[in-house]
Amino acid sequence: MSLAALNDIDDAIEATKRFLTPFDRVRWFRLAVVMFFVGGVGFSFPGFPGGFGGDTDPGEPMPGEPGPDITPEVTTELLVLLAGIVLVGILVFLLYSVAGATMEFVFVASLRDEEVRLRRYFKRYWRRGARLFAFRFLVWTLSAGAAAGVLLGVGTGMSGWPPTGWSDGTILAVILLAIPIFLFLAVVVGTLLGFTTMFVVPVMLREDRGVIGGWRRFWSTLVGNLVEFLAYLFVSFLLSIAVGMAVSFLLVLVAVAFAVPFLVVGAPLLFVLGLSGAGGLVALVLVFAYLLLLFVASLLVLVPFQTFLRYYALLVLGDVDGDLDVIPDTRAAVRADGGDDRDGATGGGAPTGNGGGPDDPGVGGTDTDGTPTGGTDASRTDASVDEADGGWNVDRDDDRDGRS
Template identity: 65%
Template sequence: MSLAALNDITDAVRATKRFLTPVDRVRWFRLAVVLFFVGGAGLSFQGAPTAGFGGGTDAPDPAPGAPPGPDITPQVTPELVVLILGVVAVGLAAFLLYSVVGATMEFAFVAALRDEEVRLRRSVRRYWRRGLRLFAFRLVVWVVTVTAIAAVLLGTGAALGGWPPTVWSDGTIIAVVLLAIPVFVLTVLVVGTLLGFTTMFVVPVMLAEDRGVLSAWRRFWGTLTAEPLEFLAYLVLSVLLGIGVSVAVGFLLVLLLIALAVPFLIVGAPLGFALAMAGGGTAVGASLLVLALLYGLLVFVGALLIQVPFGTFLRYYALFVLGDAEPEFDVIPDARAAVRTDGGDDGDGHDGDGAAGTATGEDPGGSTPGGSARPDDGETEADVGWNVDREDRGRGDDDTDRR
């Protein structure tokens, strides 16, 4: 028996090509914004190693009879405590805001592939309540997970070495550390699969049937248990595809770093040399700082743009698998019909029937099975087959979503 998850890879590639070509700069930059919140820039910023590792960084002991050096130990004052708490509060608020916007952008991403048009402001206005619910679900999952891990590890340590942990022997600590390794691996597999399936499959169900997170999970669970081999194949293939995408993105990012570094070196080196010869030490530092900031900004934007086709492909792939497993959850009927009739490419990057139509300005909505449409901001949606926008017709989203 042929699994749809295998064939859907080719369909996802064709749909990605159809959606992103011919290149529309506005569409690409809007998708880059979405991917910044959904998947980040593909860069990992790790903390620098702390000083003191490897020895040799401690100050030498003063010579006998020498006066003691100045005391540079920071004084804990109320002002310092308030400053630290303020920085922590601002960082936490920024993280929560980013997470909520990221959850909202999950719906905006699926809606963009469904409508074949990227509308950021309208999507945020329309889906922010669903984004809050998705964020709350993710937060609860992580809180429960961390609590469960802490209970298992601390309970094991208490059973072996007593309480509190400060009285644990070295053998108890080693036993807890060895237990933590398989616990963390199992947690990553289980929680990662749960949250990954929530993002890739439950979010489209929430859009297709106007449901809350738990209600959509119950609805999707029937499909998951009815087609376990399809979703198992998707899980394995998505991991392999994710590895391949990471390698490709990393390679392209290295090329981007080199390509952008060449003109900056051509401009920066002579400029710094000229300013240094003129005796402008401060000007040299300021100029190099500006060039470095500009270089970092261009790299950041370029990294986001690099991810656009890869992120679009991976999300299309999940939507194709979901629609094949359960046609009622198919949120991309236009793309599916196009790529499975003529490959989705008629020379303009779109199918011959004008299902996408962004290059020609035609509206394919309502003419394809499933009734999908790309309504403009001023159009009514009473005849749209999708029930995802019922809140725009007088039914508040926060009141109608079934929990």
Template identity: 60%
Template structure:
């Protein structure tokens, strides 16, 4: 018997092409905003190079704080403590806000694929409560996971070397360090799978049946245990597809870095030389700073746009598998019907399927508005929105 996880790869590709072509700049840039919170930019910060390589044999000046050197030890004052705590609080607040918005954007992403339209402002207003619940679930999973790993490692150390850890011998410390490798590796694998399934499978269940995170997990668990081979195949294939996507994104990102660097060098280098010749060192520094910031911004936007088709494909793939395994959880009936009827080529100008109405499959589509007990929202979400005039509809943001 053929597995949906195998067959749905082609369908996901066709659905992605149907959703993203012909290219609509507004849609792509809105999806790029979603990618900033959901898919990331695919960037990593390189390590800072170390200094100290030189052939100078002259005696070095005394290091700061060393005998004979300047004493630059900062004085711990109440003002300094307040400043440090304030910076830490702002950083924590920014991280929490980003995480909550990111959780909310998971619902916005699925809703965009479902409705075949991207409405950011409307989605945030509609799904922020669910985003809070998803964020709380993610946070609880990480806290429990870290606590469990710490308990295993500290418990092992306590059995071997006693308590507190300051009395552990070198052998006990080495044993705990060696044990930490498989414990942390297994923990990351379990947590990654749990949170990944929550994102790609449980979030759609929350939308399809208007449930909370735990209720949706209980509902999905029956499907997961009834068709374990399907989801095991999905897990393996999505891992392999993720590797392929990472390679493709990395290659395109390198091309982007080079393509953007060329015009910056062509324009910036002559101006910099002219400013140096004029003796304006401050202007050169300012120019370099502006060019670096502008280059970084363009790279970030370009990287997010690169992510759009790949992340859309991966999410479509998960939604196709989920809907094939359990039709009650199908949140993309239009895309499914379109790609399986005409290969995705017969849609209208706005991405809608040709001749496929929302209710043609005979199934009721539940709304996803929060009930009164969940924050006062009532009514059902529209499963098939009016897609006309999307470029000029400011409310879509």
């Protein structure tokens, strides 16, 4: 039996090449913005050797002298400041999470239409992004609450309440029990939310549904093609490992390549100026510039890999259930001639129109928030839309006859 999860890998590579080549720096940087929210890039530098201001250790107090009092005085102003910092942190987390959930729709819509319209898509789909965030938050909250309830119940059954009175044996037993519980939840919840991102989000776009409605629609497809999706789960796991290794290797190369000019410029300056005063300021500026460039480069490195993984999921979904095909034109093109000739997109065995949902590029109508959605070609050539988007649009060049 031929499985789409095995056959669609090559098609996903061709679709990625079709979408990202020839190189368009504007398109790539727009996608890098999307990667900032959906790509999962983060940097941490534990144990970074710090200090440009010399030795700051106060040393041991002299005999007979009192030690330095480093305990801060708890005042109303300090408590207000701490509360303000916590609230700002929560607000930033919520805004970033909602934006990240919305960017999932922006990403799929960009792959669907083969153009990147950040502002237009964000304005259209932010409500669904908020619903997706609420679903994710609810799932993680319920999962963490269930795990905590089980662990507290076991500990209470062994040593009673409160947990501060638990014996060492009870604490050890709870810790040992927590490891498999959290591993199990990580696998189950990770799979649930992963399928939500890869398959339910396209269903929500395709048929104008909410998260629960999207899962109800996708559930029948999942149950009816369980072998396909188990194969996808296995293959995507292997692909994720391969992608992670490739990204890490490329980032090491980029980090080394960027470090060379910074060392060439910075080392003589720091040798002359030293690490205090102006030299310390120069060092801070150089380190900040280096980390910023490395961060942007990491987002750009993620673009082709995340595009490939997302195209792979969309191809599998459309092959398993043609009614949920979000990228029929891309599918037809890559299977007809490798994606080099967009004029042949109507060929092949895939459907040629999206049909159904109001957000689909091949169907006229209006979106749920009143945004008109015409055909794909109309959306790409409508000058008034481009003007309204303020230059955020990155349109594809449909003439690829000259490509090799």
